Amino acid sequence: MEKAKLLMVEDDGDVMDINREYFGGKGYEIVCAPTLEKARFYLEEHRPDLILLDVMMPDGSGFEFCSELREKTNAPIIFLTCRDENESVVRGLLKGGDDYVTKPYDLDVLSARVAAQLRRA
Numbered sequence: 001m002e003k004a005k006l007l008m009v010e011d012d013g014d015v016m017d018i019n020r021e022y023f024g025g026k027g028y029e030i031v032c033a034p035t036l037e038k039a040r041f042y043l044e045e046h047r048p049d050l051i052l053l054d055v056m057m058p059d060g061s062g063f064e065f066c067s068e069l070r071e072k073t074n075a076p077i078i079f080l081t082c083r084d085e086n087e088s089v090v091r092g093l094l095k096g097g098d099d100y101v102t103k104p105y106d107l108d109v110l111s112a113r114v115a116a117q118l119r120r121a
Helices: 013-025 036-046 062-070 086-094 107-120
Strands: 004-009 030-034 052-053 076-079 099-103
Touching: 004 013, 004 036, 013 030, 013 107, 030 036, 036 062, 052 062, 052 107, 062 076, 062 086, 062 107, 076 086, 076 107, 099 107
Parallel strands: 004 030, 004 052, 052 076, 076 099
Antiparallel strands: none
């Protein structure tokens, strides 16, 4: 079975490293993009099966990027963000997100959510 490819769009290096190590250990191929610009490039190069997307990025909004992603891919998108207001959750889901997880999060719970989204995809 081919490894599922995850694209993590995250500007926090510590969060990126922890997730890369965790999901790599679970057998996923994970590519990390610290900016939306890099994420656009990686999207074309790696064709991810699922996208983990932060909302507050240095070069734009993850919400707006989600809309852009929906024009290019049907891969599930899980928002990973510290924005926990109800309006943000609703906005993320209405922009095309499939799930919304607030930081800090438990890696095992996130892993289960990733697996559930990949099963449906």
